[in-house]
Every structure is written in C-alpha cells, then in structure tokens.
Amino acid sequence: MNWLSRSWPLIGELTAQHALLSFAPVLLAMVISLILGYLLHRTGRFANILLAATGVVYAIPSIALFVTMPLILGTRILDPINIIVALTVYSTVLLNRSVVDGFRSVPEEARQAATAMGFGTLRRLFAVELPLALPVMLSGLRVVVVTNIAMVTVGAVIGMGALGQLFDLGFNSGYVVPIVVGIALVMIMALLADGLILLIKNLLLPWSRRVRA
Amino acid sequence: MNLFSYLADTQNWAGADGITARIGQHLAYTGLSLLLAAVIAIALGVAIGHFRVGQFLVVGVSNAGRAIPTLGLLVLVVTLMGSGVTPVLFALTVLAIPPILNATATGIAEADPGAVQASRAMGMTSWQVITQVELPLAFPLIVSGLRNASLQVVSTATVAALAAAGGLGRLVVDGQRLGEDGYPQMFAGAVLVAVIAVTIDILLGLLAFGLRRRRSRTNRAETARTIDDGRAPTTEISRARRAESHSAEDHSAESRST
Numbered sequence: 001m002n003w004l005s006r007s008w009p010l011i012g013e014l015t016a017q018h019a020l021l022s023f024a025p026v027l028l029a030m031v032i033s034l035i036l037g038y039l040l041h042r043t044g045r046f047a048n049i050l051l052a053a054t055g056v057v058y059a060i061p062s063i064a065l066f067v068t069m070p071l072i073l074g075t076r077i078l079d080p081i082n083i084i085v086a087l088t089v090y091s092t093v094l095l096n097r098s099v100v101d102g103f104r105s106v107p108e109e110a111r112q113a114a115t116a117m118g119f120g121t122l123r124r125l126f127a128v129e130l131p132l133a134l135p136v137m138l139s140g141l142r143v144v145v146v147t148n149i150a151m152v153t154v155g156a157v158i159g160m161g162a163l164g165q166l167f168d169l170g171f172n173s174g175y176v177v178p179i180v181v182g183i184a185l186v187m188i189m190a191l192l193a194d195g196l197i198l199l200i201k202n203l204l205l206p207w208s209r210r211v212r213a
Numbered sequence: 214m215n216l217f218s219y220l221a222d223t224q225n226w227a228g229a230d231g232i233t234a235r236i237g238q239h240l241a242y243t244g245l246s247l248l249l250a251a252v253i254a255i256a257l258g259v260a261i262g263h264f265r266v267g268q269f270l271v272v273g274v275s276n277a278g279r280a281i282p283t284l285g286l287l288v289l290v291v292t293l294m295g296s297g298v299t300p301v302l303f304a305l306t307v308l309a310i311p312p313i314l315n316a317t318a319t320g321i322a323e324a325d326p327g328a329v330q331a332s333r334a335m336g337m338t339s340w341q342v343i344t345q346v347e348l349p350l351a352f353p354l355i356v357s358g359l360r361n362a363s364l365q366v367v368s369t370a371t372v373a374a375l376a377a378a379g380g381l382g383r384l385v386v387d388g389q390r391l392g393e394d395g396y397p398q399m400f401a402g403a404v405l406v407a408v409i410a411v412t413i414d415i416l417l418g419l420l421a422f423g424l425r426r427r428r429s430r431t432n433r434a435e436t437a438r439t440i441d442d443g444r445a446p447t448t449e450i451s452r453a454r455r456a457e458s459h460s461a462e463d464h465s466a467e468s469r470s471t
Contacts (some may be wrong), residue, residue, distance in 0.1 A: 052418075059414035064403035067385060071216065071400070077389075099448050151259030153282040157372055158389055158399075167288040171375065176292055181286040186241070190280035 001175055011166075015185060017080075021155070022148040022189075024084050029144070033086030036092070037099025038125075046102050057093045062086060062154045083155050090151070093142045098140020099140045099193035102133030131205070142194050149190040153182070219384075231384070236405060238379035242370045243413075246302050247363055250309030251464070255355065258317025262324075262351070263343055271318045274315035278311030283369045291376035301373040306371055309362040314359025322352025353424035360417035367410040371402070383405045 040047040069075065069082035106129050114128040153164030161168070166182030169175075219225055226232045261267050287304040294300040298351045324347045374382030384402030388395030 055412055056414065059364055059405045059411045061371055062411050063368065063371050063382070063385060064407040064410075067403035068407075070396075077396070087376065143279070144239050150280055150282045151336075154368075154372065156284060157375060161284075164282065164284055167285050168375075171288045171292055172350045174292060175389050176289065177286060179289045179292060183282060183289065186282045186285065189275070194280075 004181065005176065007127050008101050011181065011185070014163050014165060015189070017057055018138075018149070018152055018186070018189065021080060021083050021152045022087070022145070023193075025087035025091050026141070026145055028084075029095050030141070032088070033092045037096045038103065040096060041100045041103040049055055051100065054093050054096065058090060060203055062090070062151050063159075065089065066158055077158060078160050080160060083152065085159060087148050087151060091148060094138075094147070098137050098144075099133070101140070102136035103129060105136045108130045119139050124131050132207075134205055135190045135201065135207070138184055138197055138205075144198050145193045145197065146190045149186060149193060151199035153186060216397055216400050219388075219401040226400075229413075230379075231403070232384070232401065235379060235381050235383055235402075236409070239367075239370055239381045239406070239409065242298075242301060242305060242373065242378070243363065243366050246305035246366055246370075247309055247359070248368075249302070249306045249360055250362060251313055251359060253306075254310045254313035254318050254358075258314045258355075259343055259348070261314075262318040262321025263339070263347060265322060268318065269320070270313050275311045278308070281308075281309050283365065284372050284375070286288040287369060287372055287376060296376050296378070300377055301370075301376055305366050305369055305373070309366050312365065313355070313358040314353045317351060320354035321347045321359075324350040340418045340421055350428075353421055353428060354425060356417060356421045360414060360421060363417060364410065364414050367406065367413060371406050381409075389421035 015087050041052070047178055066082055066084040067077075069086050070077050070125055071077070071087060073079075073081065110132060111124065114124040119127065153161050153167065155161035156164030156168045161169075163182045163186050166178040170179035170182070172178065215221075220232075228234065239253055258271075283304075286308065287301065290304040291300045292305075294303070321343075328350065329342060332342050337345065353366030370380050371385065373380050374384075374386040381402045384405075385399045386399075388402065391398065426430055439471035
C-alpha cells in the first residue's frame with residue numbers, strides 16, 4: 001500500500017494520458033466515419049463488400065499496427081501519435097459499419113415523407129436521417145470507446161501504454177498492486193465512458209429507446 | 214537500415230529460437246487455448262441457452278470481457294502464477310471464453326422455436342434436441358464467436374512474450390530492447406502476427422459466410438413453400454425473423470482489446 005500512497009501523481013498523469021490516447025482517436029474516427037459511412041451507404045449493396053474488405057484491417061493485432069506506424073508516418077517509436085493513428089484506423093473501420101447500419105435503419109417512409117414535404121437532400125439528411133440513424137450509430141460508438149480504452153494498454157509493450165505502463169511496472173517488480181490498480185482504472189474508465197454515451201443517447205434521443213440496440 | 218533485413222536473413226529462421234519455431238509456438242498457444250476455451254464455453258453456452266438460465270451471466274461476462282485490458286490480465290496471472298507457458302495458456306483461455314460463450318448461448322436460445330418444438334413433439338429427448346436441432350442451428354453463430362475469440366487470442370499471444378513465454382511477440386519485445394537497431398526484428402514480428410491473424414480471420418470468416426448462406430437458402434425454400442400452400446405471404450413474419458437473426462449477429466459484434 002506504500003506504493004499506492006506515493007504514486008498518486010504518477011497514476012493521475014497516466015490516467016490523463018490514457019484518456020487522451022483513447023478519446024482522441026474516437027473523436028477523429030467519428031468525423032471520418034460519418035462522412036465515409038454516409039458515402040458507403042449511398043453505394044447501396046456495394047457497401048457490404050467494402051465493409052467486409054475493410055473489416056480485415058480489424059483483424060490486425062494492435063501491437064503489429066503500433067509497431068508499423070512509425071514506418072508509415074515517419075514518426076519515432078515512442079511517439080504517442082502512433083497509438084492515436086492506429087486506434088483511429090480501428091475505430092473508423094468499426095464505426096463505418098455502425099454508420100451504414102444506422103442509415104439503413106431509417107424507415108423508408110420517413111425518408112419519403114421528408115421528400116414529399118419538400119426537404120432538400122441536405123435538410124433531409126440533417127433533420128430526418130441523421131437523428132433517426134443516431135441510436136444505432138451510438139451503440140456502435142459504445143463498443144468502440146470501450147475497446148479503445150482497453151486497447152491503449154497494449155502500447156505498454158512498446159513503452160507507450162498510459163495506464164498499461166502500470167502493468168509493466170508491476171510485472172518488472174513482481175508486485176501485484178500496480179497491475180490491479182491499472183486493470184481497475186481501465187475498467188472504471190470504460191464503464192464511465194460507456195454510461196456517459198448511454199446517458200447522452202437517452203437524454204438527447206428519447207426516440208432511441210424504441211430501437212433495439 | 215533495411216526493414217526486411219531480419220526477415221530476409223535465413224539464419225534468423227532456423228533453430229530453437231528462430232522465426233519458424235516462434236510461429237510454431239504462436240500457433241500452438243493459440244490453438245490450445247482456443248480448444249480449451251471452446252470446450253468450456255460451448256458446454257456452458259449450451260446449458261445456458263437450452264435451459265434459459267443465467268443469461269444475465271453471459272451479458273455480464275461479455276461486457277466485462279470487452280473492457281478488461283487483456284495485457285493487464287495476462288501480466289496479473291503471470292505475476293501471481295509465475296512465468297512460463299501454463300499461466301499464459303490460462304490467461305489466453307480465460308480471454309477466449311466470453312465471445313464463444315456469448316455466441317453459443319445466443320445461438321441456442323434463438324434457434325428456430327418452431328423446429329425445437331417440432332423435435333420435442335416428435336418425442337426427442339433433451340439431449341437429442343440439443344445435439345440434432347439446436348446445435349446445428351446455432352453452429353454458424355458459434356463459428357463467428359470462435360472467430361472473434363481467435364482474433365483476441367492471436368493478438369494477445371503476442372503480448373505473452375512480456376511474460377517470458379515464446380511466440381512471435383518475442384521478436385517484438387527482444388527487438389524493442391535493442392533500441393533503434395532492433396526495429397527490423399520488431400517489424401518482422403509485427404508483420405508475421407498480422408499475416409497469421411488475418412489468415413485465420415479470413416478462413417473462419419469464409420466458413421461462417423458459407424454456413425450462413427446455406428442456412429438462408431433453406432429459409433428461402435421454406436418461405437416459398439408457405440406461399441405455395443396458398444397462405445398469405447408472411448412478410449411480417451419473415452421481416453421479424455430477419456430482424457431477429459440480425460440482432461443475433463449483433464450480440465456477437467466483433468470485440469477485442471489487444
């Protein structure tokens with residue numbers, strides 16, 4: 001317990017770093033996949049093929065992606081950018097599917113009604129399609145956020161893992177407390193982030209409760 | 214510095230700690246823990262799905278499974294049990310259980326109730342219903358559960374190198390300790406793990422796709438027969454069934470944390 005009492009500053013710093021490394025990719029991926037997903041959705045059935053093809057990216061273990069990033073980006077191995085870009089790639093691949101599924105969940109009747117009321121493409125997109133598609137998209141987002149928070153720790157293998165560093169620390173000293181603290185903090189962060197999205201979803205999109213997510 | 218120098222050097226491939234041996238170890242860890250996990254998870258999943266008890270357990274386990282940092286679990290197990298292969302296998306098995314358990318329980322519980330009731334009416338025993346009706350119907354979903362689990366295990370097996378075990382992660386970890394000069398070695402490990410992971414994923418993906426197609430073909434034949442009987446086309450029902458099978462797939466949505 002001694003370790004715990006003198007390590008709060010370290011733990012705080014690692015937690016902040018962890019939040020940055022897990023949420024930055026999610027925000028980036030949200031913007032990218034909203035655009036990509038909408039375009040994919042417009043391709044109709046072709047989207048399925050493209051989604052299956054890009055899904056292969058998700059099969060690449062994160063450690064492999066972390067290690068290859070410096071090569072692609074020209075960064076140094078310990079640059080946090082590597083982690084952020086790698087996780088953005090994963091998140092985008094996962095979110096693309098949710099965005100497409102979301103747009104597909106918009107009832108054709110609602111779309112046609114909007115057109116009949118004289119909505120233009122853009123207005124229909126933002127006033128009708130997007131709000132109706134959001135519940136499905138947000139369930140996808142929950143999975144992505146939780147996965148990212150857990151995945152950041154893998155960066156510890158290459159010396160850049162935020163809270164994952166605690167695993168390294170505990171392992172090298174044969175001391176269990178940092179490891180347990182690390183696991184607990186990662187799970188708490190994941191739980192809080194997940195709950196927050198759920199709360200936002202229920203508050204802002206009351207119609208989403210009717211959708212089976 | 215040539216990135217492929219480590220891979221290209223034939224000397225690095227041979228020997229007890231050569232690349233070939235590392236690939237063998239990696240596949241052995243993956244295969245063994247998947248097998249162990251499948252035995253446990255399918256047995257448990259069948260019991261939960263068939264008797265419809267403890268479904269909250271499955272949901273809880275699969276949610277927690279997604280949030281658990283796999284590296285943390287592995288390191289914790291190794292610190293408590295000592296390093297070596299057994300703790301690594303134990304940790305990998307634990308990680309592989311949730312996706313398979315979830316898929317099996319969902320697949321069994323959502324097996325076409327008509328088929329299950331018909332088989333009961335024909336006088337099948339519980340065991341026969343499970344092995345001859347529910348399991349075959351749940352099989353495609355179980356395969357996708359196995360696929361998710363294999364993703365998880367192949368990537369976590371890399372991290373096992375931190376716990377002083379073998380596998381392709383050795384290349385990454387040893388390379389990292391060498392600093393800049395070790396990069397070709399790290400890169401070799403990364404590329405090989407990625408190739409193995411993607412290959413396994415594609416193979417199981419094709420298997421799942423084939424199984425699903427075979428099932429949807431039988432479904433379509435059924436629908437056609439209903440219409441021939443002169444009954445009203447069952448659009449509502451088939452739509453509901455489609456929604457159901459879709460949600461069943463969602464339950465096992467890909468998740469991995471390594």
